Amino acid sequence: MFVHPSFRSFLFRLFTFALLLPVPFCKAQEKPYFVTYSTDLEEPGNLEIAFKGLSASPKDANAFASHTLEMEYGATAWWTTEVYLQGQSTSNDSTIFNGFRLENRFRPLPREYFVTPVIYLEYENVNEADKSIMEVTGNDGIGDFRVPNAESRATVAHTVEGKLILSSNVGGWNFSESTIAEKNLSNHPWEFGYALGVARPLALTASAAACVFCRQNFDAGAEIYGGLGTHASFGLHDTSHYAGPVVDFRIPNGPTLSFSPQFGLNDNSVGTLWRFKLSYELQQIRDIFKRKDAQ
Amino acid sequence: MTRRTLPLFLYLLLASFAVTVHAQADGKWLHRVPDEDRARTNPFAHQSQPAAAGKQLFGQNCSKCHGADANGHNNRPSLRSERIRHATDGELAWMLKNGNPYKGMPPWSSLPEQQRWQIIAYLRSLPSAGKP
Numbered sequence: 001m002f003v004h005p006s007f008r009s010f011l012f013r014l015f016t017f018a019l020l021l022p023v024p025f026c027k028a029q030e031k032p033y034f035v036t037y038s039t040d041l042e043e044p045g046n047l048e049i050a051f052k053g054l055s056a057s058p059k060d061a062n063a064f065a066s067h068t069l070e071m072e073y074g075a076t077a078w079w080t081t082e083v084y085l086q087g088q089s090t091s092n093d094s095t096i097f098n099g100f101r102l103e104n105r106f107r108p109l110p111r112e113y114f115v116t117p118v119i120y121l122e123y124e125n126v127n128e129a130d131k132s133i134m135e136v137t138g139n140d141g142i143g144d145f146r147v148p149n150a151e152s153r154a155t156v157a158h159t160v161e162g163k164l165i166l167s168s169n170v171g172g173w174n175f176s177e178s179t180i181a182e183k184n185l186s187n188h189p190w191e192f193g194y195a196l197g198v199a200r201p202l203a204l205t206a207s208a209a210a211c212v213f214c215r216q217n218f219d220a221g222a223e224i225y226g227g228l229g230t231h232a233s234f235g236l237h238d239t240s241h242y243a244g245p246v247v248d249f250r251i252p253n254g255p256t257l258s259f260s261p262q263f264g265l266n267d268n269s270v271g272t273l274w275r276f277k278l279s280y281e282l283q284q285i286r287d288i289f290k291r292k293d294a295q
Numbered sequence: 296m297t298r299r300t301l302p303l304f305l306y307l308l309l310a311s312f313a314v315t316v317h318a319q320a321d322g323k324w325l326h327r328v329p330d331e332d333r334a335r336t337n338p339f340a341h342q343s344q345p346a347a348a349g350k351q352l353f354g355q356n357c358s359k360c361h362g363a364d365a366n367g368h369n370n371r372p373s374l375r376s377e378r379i380r381h382a383t384d385g386e387l388a389w390m391l392k393n394g395n396p397y398k399g400m401p402p403w404s405s406l407p408e409q410q411r412w413q414i415i416a417y418l419r420s421l422p423s424a425g426k427p
Contacts, residue, residue, distance in 0.1 A: 031405070040405045045360075077396035111327075111393040112404045172407040204407040208347035216410070252355060283359040287369055 031174055032248035032258050034275045035135055035225045036197030038176040039118040039167035041105055042074030045286045050279035054132060058145040058270045064090040066132040070279075078107040088131045094149045099126035099156065101134075105165070112169075120163035120178070129153040133242075133273065135161075136227045137182045138191030141240045141268040158185045172204040174221070189232050195225035199246065212252060219248045226265070240269040248277075255280045322378050324398070328389045335385035339409075339416040349417025352410055356403065365421055371399070375424040387415045 031038045034052070042048055050070040057063040065088065072082040084101040103122040129152040131145060144152075161182040168175045180193035199221025207214045226241030228234060244262030251257070258277040264270050339345030354363065360371045367373035379387070391411045394402035403411060 038405070041401065043359075043401050044399055074401075077394060077399055077401040107396055110396055112402050116404070169404050172409075174405065201407060205345075205409045206348040206352050206413055208344045208351070210351055284369075290369065 031176065031197065031199045032219045032221060032246040032260070033176065033195075033197040033199065033223050034246065034258070034260055034262075034277065035133070035178075035242075036176050036195040036223045037105070037118070037120060037163065037165045037178050038174055038197070039107065039116045039165055041078070041080040041107060041118070042072050042281075043283075044074040044077050045284045046074045046281055047285045048072040048279055048281045050277055052132070052277045053275065055274045056131075056145075056270045056272065058142050061142070061146040062090045062092050064088055064131050064145065066130075068132050068134070073285075080105045084134075086126060086130060086132050088129065088149075090131075090149055096127075096129055096149050096153055098130040098132070098153075099124070101126065115166050115168050118165040118167070120161075120165055122161040122163075124157065124159040124161065126157055126159070127153045128155045128157060135178075135180055135182075135193055135195065136225055136240055136242070137161075137180055137193035138189075138227050138230050139233075139238045140227050141238065142264075142270055143268075145270065159183065160185065173198060173200045178225075189230040191230050192228040192234065193226065194228060195223065197221060197223035197246070210252065217250045217252065219246075219250075221246050223260075223262075224265075226269075238268060239266075241265040242269055242273060244273075324390060324395045325378075325382065325386060328386045332389040333383055333385045335383075335388055337384040337388070337412050337415050337419075339412050340384065340419070342416060345413045346416040346420045348410075349413035349415070349420075352406070352414050353417050356406070357414065365418065366424060373424050374418055375421050377423070379418065380423060384412075384415055384419075387418065388412065391415070 030040045048071070050072070052068040052070060054066040055064070067087050067089075069085045070082060072080060075081050082101075082103040084103070086098040086100070087096060088098060089095040101122055101124045103120065106119045106121075108117060108119055128144075128147070129149045159182055161180065163181075164179045166177045174197075176197045178195040180195070182191045182193070184191075199219050201216055202218045202220060203215035206216050222243065222245050224241070224243035227239035229237065229239060242262045242264055244260050246258065246260040248256055248258040256277075256279045258279075260275045262273040262275060264272070353365070357374075358365070361374050362368045362371075365374040373379070388411060390400070391403045391406075391414065392408075393404070394400045396402065
């Protein structure tokens with residue numbers, strides 16, 4: 001996958017900085033999904049730094065790679081806040097910065113239920129050259145990828161997005177669903193989308209011995225997501241949809257690696273999306289900023 | 296207040312509310328445990344292998360807040376306290392699954408139930424507070 005050298009250098013420096021921080025690493029609790037959210041929040045005081053990559057070669061358009069840097073902080077046990085920085089490289093075109101997103105997830109209920117909800121609120125300041133496909137809403141489709149960067153980056157969308165995230169954990173399986181509503185603040189209609197995911201660890205009991213390649217360190221599952229039109233044209237007409245398997249590997253006391261090939265389900269979708277994610281969770285990073293005499 | 300500063304103000308307001316609500320464990324959660332959950336027993340009770348696996352899980356998921364020796368640190372509660380020792384396995388399982396989000400304890404429902412029981416088996420193998 002092509003990553004622009006300057007962006008690669010920035011990532012290298014960021015992860016080097018993370019490695020040098022005097023805090024322990026830990027496996028993330030989250031599921032292997034790329035678009036679907038589960039109701040797992042970041043543990044309070046932890047900071048997760050993740051790099052998400054996506055590569056694709058749409059029909060009748062230039063191949064591209066999207067890079068997203070994600071920083072997720074557990075403010076409390078019921079509130080997680082995130083910042084995303086996004087860019088993309090398009091072959092025979094250019095490498096550009098797309099913008100940022102601010103995201104918050106709230107757990108409104110004080111305990112788990114058979115179906116547990118989480119409320120998601122996001123503000124996006126991203127130009128229309130964004131190719132991260134972090135969600136699909138409205139009538140997003142393959143035509144969006146055929147516009148040259150110089151043209152699409154000129155329009156910056158200020159967007160608010162809400163999701164109702166629902167999850168169930170039954171017999172080791174996680175079932176998650178996100179209903180998405182998105183509104184471009186520039187007099188655009190409400191757009192809707194969905195994402196569904198199911199995943200399970202390969203082993204439900206942990207090994208007594210410390211091991212790296214134990215089955216409990218792997219998760220596998222699948223997800224499907226797509227657009228549902230706008231409030232004026234709600235439905236599946238002229239929308240795009242994707243589905244594919246998801247796997248992750250949580251290296252004990254190290255990073256988590258996730259991978260997913262995802263396949264377009266209709267002619268308005270990109271044929272294949274290759275996604276991967278590398279994430280580090282820095283534990284109790286806020287303890288660094290506490291006064292020594294308070295410890 | 297300008298349109299630019301309003302989102303920042305709301306963000307800070309929310310953050311200060313979160314810090315205010317965030318408090319330490321006080322044991323009131325024990326009263327919220329339903330009777331049927333309280334009566335549950337650990338399928339791995341008194342077994343050394345699950346307790347050893349629980350120790351691995353504790354190190355990966357719990358020690359960051361409760362300390363490597365489970366004695367607590369930075370105002371986070373000890374898991375070797377009398378309250379924990381007197382709690383039933385079912386009560387601890389309920390707490391691990393549901394957490395106590397408004398008191399700082401996240402739910403661990405995403406861990407498979409068997410692994411939560413392994414953690415409880417490990418906690419039961421620990422000596423009481425103050426002992427090595």
